Amino acid sequence: MSQSSPVPRPRVVIVGGGFGGLAAARELANAPVDVTVLDRRNYHLFQPLLYQVATAALSPSEIAWPIRHLLRRQANARVLLAEATGVDLDAGSVRTTAGDQPYDYLVVATGAAHSYFGHPEWADWAPGLKSIEDATAIRRRVLGAFERAENAAAAEREGLLTFVIVGGGPTGVEMAGAVAELARDALARDFRNVDPRDAKVVLIEAGERILAAFPESLAAYATRMLERLGVTVMTRTAVTGCDAQGVDLGDERLASSTVIWAAGVAASPLAADLAGPHDRAGRSVVEEDLSLQGHPNVFVVGDAASMTGPAGVPVPGIAPAAKQAGRHAALVIEAQVAGRPTPGAFRYRHAGDLATIGRSAAVVRFDGFRLTGWLGWVFWGLAHIYFLIGLRNRVAVALDWSWSWLTRQRHVRLIIG
Amino acid sequence: MSQSSPVPRPRVVIVGGGFGGLAAARELANAPVDVTVLDRRNYHLFQPLLYQVATAALSPSEIAWPIRHLLRRQANARVLLAEATGVDLDAGSVRTTAGDQPYDYLVVATGAAHSYFGHPEWADWAPGLKSIEDATAIRRRVLGAFERAENAAAAEREGLLTFVIVGGGPTGVEMAGAVAELARDALARDFRNVDPRDAKVVLIEAGERILAAFPESLAAYATRMLERLGVTVMTRTAVTGCDAQGVDLGDERLASSTVIWAAGVAASPLAADLAGPHDRAGRSVVEEDLSLQGHPNVFVVGDAASMTGPAGVPVPGIAPAAKQAGRHAALVIEAQVAGRPTPGAFRYRHAGDLATIGRSAAVVRFDGFRLTGWLGWVFWGLAHIYFLIGLRNRVAVALDWSWSWLTRQRHVRLIIG
Numbered sequence: 020m021s022q023s024s025p026v027p028r029p030r031v032v033i034v035g036g037g038f039g040g041l042a043a044a045r046e047l048a049n050a051p052v053d054v055t056v057l058d059r060r061n062y063h064l065f066q067p068l069l070y071q072v073a074t075a076a077l078s079p080s081e082i083a084w085p086i087r088h089l090l091r092r093q094a095n096a097r098v099l100l101a102e103a104t105g106v107d108l109d110a111g112s113v114r115t116t117a118g119d120q121p122y123d124y125l126v127v128a129t130g131a132a133h134s135y136f137g138h139p140e141w142a143d144w145a146p147g148l149k150s151i152e153d154a155t156a157i158r159r160r161v162l163g164a165f166e167r168a169e170n171a172a173a174a175e176r177e178g179l180l181t182f183v184i185v186g187g188g189p190t191g192v193e194m195a196g197a198v199a200e201l202a203r204d205a206l207a208r209d210f211r212n213v214d215p216r217d218a219k220v221v222l223i224e225a226g227e228r229i230l231a232a233f234p235e236s237l238a239a240y241a242t243r244m245l246e247r248l249g250v251t252v253m254t255r256t257a258v259t260g261c262d263a264q265g266v267d268l269g270d271e272r273l274a275s276s277t278v279i280w281a282a283g284v285a286a287s288p289l290a291a292d293l294a295g296p297h298d299r300a301g302r303s304v305v306e307e308d309l310s311l312q313g314h315p316n317v318f319v320v321g322d323a324a325s326m327t328g329p330a331g332v333p334v335p336g337i338a339p340a341a342k343q344a345g346r347h348a349a350l351v352i353e354a355q356v357a358g359r360p361t362p363g364a365f366r367y368r369h370a371g372d373l374a375t376i377g378r379s380a381a382v383v384r385f386d387g388f389r390l391t392g393w394l395g396w397v398f399w400g401l402a403h404i405y406f407l408i409g410l411r412n413r414v415a416v417a418l419d420w421s422w423s424w425l426t427r428q429r430h431v432r433l434i435i436g
Numbered sequence: 437m438s439q440s441s442p443v444p445r446p447r448v449v450i451v452g453g454g455f456g457g458l459a460a461a462r463e464l465a466n467a468p469v470d471v472t473v474l475d476r477r478n479y480h481l482f483q484p485l486l487y488q489v490a491t492a493a494l495s496p497s498e499i500a501w502p503i504r505h506l507l508r509r510q511a512n513a514r515v516l517l518a519e520a521t522g523v524d525l526d527a528g529s530v531r532t533t534a535g536d537q538p539y540d541y542l543v544v545a546t547g548a549a550h551s552y553f554g555h556p557e558w559a560d561w562a563p564g565l566k567s568i569e570d571a572t573a574i575r576r577r578v579l580g581a582f583e584r585a586e587n588a589a590a591a592e593r594e595g596l597l598t599f600v601i602v603g604g605g606p607t608g609v610e611m612a613g614a615v616a617e618l619a620r621d622a623l624a625r626d627f628r629n630v631d632p633r634d635a636k637v638v639l640i641e642a643g644e645r646i647l648a649a650f651p652e653s654l655a656a657y658a659t660r661m662l663e664r665l666g667v668t669v670m671t672r673t674a675v676t677g678c679d680a681q682g683v684d685l686g687d688e689r690l691a692s693s694t695v696i697w698a699a700g701v702a703a704s705p706l707a708a709d710l711a712g713p714h715d716r717a718g719r720s721v722v723e724e725d726l727s728l729q730g731h732p733n734v735f736v737v738g739d740a741a742s743m744t745g746p747a748g749v750p751v752p753g754i755a756p757a758a759k760q761a762g763r764h765a766a767l768v769i770e771a772q773v774a775g776r777p778t779p780g781a782f783r784y785r786h787a788g789d790l791a792t793i794g795r796s797a798a799v800v801r802f803d804g805f806r807l808t809g810w811l812g813w814v815f816w817g818l819a820h821i822y823f824l825i826g827l828r829n830r831v832a833v834a835l836d837w838s839w840s841w842l843t844r845q846r847h848v849r850l851i852i853g
Binding site for chain 1: 477478479495496497498500502504505508509514516517518534535568569579580583586587625626627628629828829831832835839843845847848849850851852853
């Protein structure tokens with residue numbers, strides 16, 4: 020505890036144990052500071068694979084680790100399970116459900132939620148995918164729809180067996196492919212009154228095309244592969260209404276009992292409430308060193324921030340960007356504490372974009388090369404296993420994927436809660 | 437579907453997809469009947485390992501399988517996700533949340549809940565361990581207690597770090613050992629303000645000794661091993677009160693924020709409401725062929741029934757007994773349908789008793805032999821892996837146990853819900 024040092028050391032409070040917050044904490048491992056990592060969850064979550072929990076392929080524990088355990092050997096770090104409810108910039112203190120946490124340096128890494136574009140009431144019918152609870156709730160809805168269809172009158176079956184995914188980014192594409200495969204392969208022979216292969220999966224994107232961040236050829240390939248899986252891809256289509264029975268697409272009505280939301284970004288409330296300018300999504304528009312305007316000791320990183328690269332290009336809301344930003348904020352803090360010149364502007368290095376469409380199909384743009392098909396899928400899998408934390412989870416996920424690939428089964432088909 | 441047969445086949449409705457119900461359904465695979473397996477859960481649960489989910493060692497999916505998937509190749513079986521709310525014996529129909537299900541033969545295999553001995557309000561403070569939701573709720577309480585202790589005033593810590601397990605049967609013994617090991621090993625180095633090794637684990641048993649069904653020498657060994665793990669074993673001690681702050685043991689008060697109930701048996705409401713005699717736990721006292729008195733086409737098996745063996749010895753409420761009973765009921769039904777003489781009285785064959793106390797310690801009485809220590813533990817592990825369903829889960833559980841044994845870690849330390 021800090022009291023054991025003769026001279027009190029600077030207190031660094033990090034709000035959020037996601038990619039950005041964890042990277043910041045680890046970068047500070049050898050700095051002469053006392054680090055507190057605050058999170059309302061006790062675990063760090065590997066969000067890029069959350070859609071696999073939602074579609075019964077992986078267990079929650081395979082993509083989550085106790086933050087406390089990850090930092091157990093870092094002597095200058097403590098972990099606090101508590102929710103941050105506000106920041107008092109003048110007093111230099113974070114208000115939390117476990118009391119005020121005073122800081123000398125603050126890193127806000129609280130991530131983002133989905134945006135329902137001014138219709139928060141849609142969240143009841145179209146859950147997003149940000150937490151383990153979201154993922155198991157979506158799993159319950161998807162698997163439950165097949166169960167209800169098995170016992171429903173013919174007229175109700177079509178809506179029950181229609182799955183709508185809103186948002187054609189990587190999460191929406193991966194979710195649409197995974198739901199289609201679940202119906203085609205894993206569930207195909209398990210029902211008596213319905214054929215899960217009749218399920219309709221619809222991916223809706225308001226923009227010109229899906230996977231806007233990817234090269235056009237890769238997006239076209241992804242569309243073809245999704246259609247081969249039986250997914251209907253609708254671009255230039257905006258959702259104008261949403262309720263328990265389906266979605267409105269302008270004049271068109273699509274009956275569906277299972278709508279999944281993978282569109283839009285809204286900063287976490289803590290970031291949205293910070294002083295200074297914000298973008299339309301509520302994210303803090305930070306200085307080029309990621310500090311809050313007028314508060315050189317407060318940093319906002321990852322999805323909570325609106326960060327721009329050297330040429331004013333927006334930094335994407337993906338895990339590698341959050342990690343790099345967290346590390347950068349930590350380096351600035353280290354330099355300030357040591358009285359050294361700070362590293363200055365954050366320079367985001369974009370390594371690439373990856374999305375999987377299904378069994379043996381993925382799109383990859385990475386450094387100099389592009390991959391599709393089986394090779395892309397293997398690259399996607401290896402990259403994700405590499406970025407998982409801990410040997411145990413790497414082995415477990417690799418085995419689960421191998422087993423799923425061989426048997427076409429999903430082993431977490433539990434309707435819970 | 438039955439409509440495709442020219443002559444309608446006898447309808448067998450099985451309520452409950454646990455050990456008894458599933459065994460009955462499988463035994464009927466080649467019988468000229470239409471089988472409906474009804475369960476309010478979509479999965480069959482391997483309850484003997486549920487305590488490992490509650491103590492962060494296994495994921496729910498490793499001990500649960502979709503009933504629908506287990507019966508997918510059995511052409512005469514259909515599975516219905518619905519809750520049975522009552523039985524109309526005169527009309528020959530089960531009332532369910534998915535409509536009435538008429539039957540020619542009925543198997544009630546609805547299991548049991550814990551009994552709070554006339555104090556149902558204790559359930560709020562002392563959850564039992566019967567479902568996956570129970571297990572993850574207990575996991576949340578146990579892990580949450582350490583989190584709260586880390587940030588609590590010294591005066592509150594003792595209650596937060598005291599874990600009380602009520603009931604000295606196999607479930608209580610296994611739970612007490614697992615909680616003690618969790619604190620001693622997996623959590624030991626992860627906290628800054630508390631030392632999880634200070635946690636107090638208390639096992640309370642009202643009877644003369646723990647593991648009443650085991651030989652006395654094995655129970656004495658189990659007590660010694662539990663004490664070596666730091667568990668306080670209190671026998672001849674009855675819980676007389678229970679609230680959010682702890683339990684009353686007569687005049688004594690034990691402060692504890694985490695009380696786990698592993699005592700008493702109460703039949704499921706469906707079984708308790710059936711016509712005919714019941715025992716004090718509400719279980720149907722069945723005829724020697726497991727049929728309901730006066731209803732030769734209705735059978736009650738497993739924990740829902742009060743079954744007695746040839747010499748009037750009560751059949752224990754364990755998985756092998758439920759399986760044998762389910763199979764027996766199916767054989768009686770098959771014989772009745774075929775017009776053959778029925779197999780008559782149910783003859784329970786007791787194979788043995790097993791309980792693990794912790795890392796490398798278990799007690800086993802099996803057929804002719806007894807085992808303790810490391811050998812008992814290996815036997816216990818192999819027996820449980822053998823009885824799991826499916827290669828995938830056997831491999832996964834074997835790997836998880838090996839990994840836990842080597843690293844002393846638990847990999848499902850998630851506070852969810």
